[in-house]
Amino acid sequence: MTTELRDGDAGRRRVMVVEDDPHIRELVTMHIGLEGLETLGVADGTQALALARAEPFDLIVLDLMLPGLDGITVCRAVRRDSMNRDVPVLMLTARDEESDKVVGLESGADDYLTKPFGVRELVARVRALLRRPRLSRAALEGEGKAAATRSVTVMGLTVDPARRQAHLDGRDVELTVLEFDLLYLLASSRGIVFSREALISRVWGGDTYVTERNVDTIVKRLRRKIEADPANPRYILTVWGSGYKFAEA
Secondary structure, three states, X not given: OOEEEOOOOOOOOEEEEEOOOHHHHHHHXXXXXXXXXXXXXXXXXXXXXXXXXXXXXXXXXXXXOOOOOOHHHHXXXXXXXXXXXXXXXXXXXXXXXXXXXHHHXXXXXXXXXXXXXXXXXXXXXXXXXXXXXXXXXXXXXXXXXXXXXXOEEEOOEEEEOOOOEEEEOOEEEOOXXXXXXXXXXXXXXXXXXXEHHHHHHHHOOOOXXXXXXXXXXXXXXXXXXXXXXXXXXXXXXXXXXXXXXXXXX
């Protein structure tokens, strides 16, 4: 297993690049490093998961096909039991097949990039993911910006943006960055119908390469986590021909 750590001070944001092809790994770490980020290159899934459980990162770029543990397994484990469970994950897929993209997103990835990809597209995806606020970290650092953002409680579900936490009937609900942002947007705007295009603009910032299918996938994941019967949801409702809305209490 090879690990490459590029020069950087402790104050820079950290990105772990998990890719078994040394040429692609070097390309990705080099261009991310040129963005002023500290990059850590890892060649297999087992080592990547160990690092995700031991060290904090601001972004994980994760190949789908890896020796040891594959990218899907690593992503699910990171979301389930690591200190980086809320960190954005950019999944790299080798084939331009819808099934690969859907499986990657359903495992907890926030975005995907199909090989071969251009450097400009890679950098754009990285910038977009890193622009998304992680309010829990800001609060811990004493920035206090999140304190003015209100918590939402409805039908036993509480969504707290200051702590980036969700609770349902007294239990914690583990959510990815995108899942949380989408849930908070809908829950804080109960009864308002959002088209898929509007959700892409509000949650993804309108500057990543997402489709309406991506929105549907995130909603599906959210329903599995908060609905007693995802096929008959009581929180996130589909408005046929329009989009989604959160149920009015």
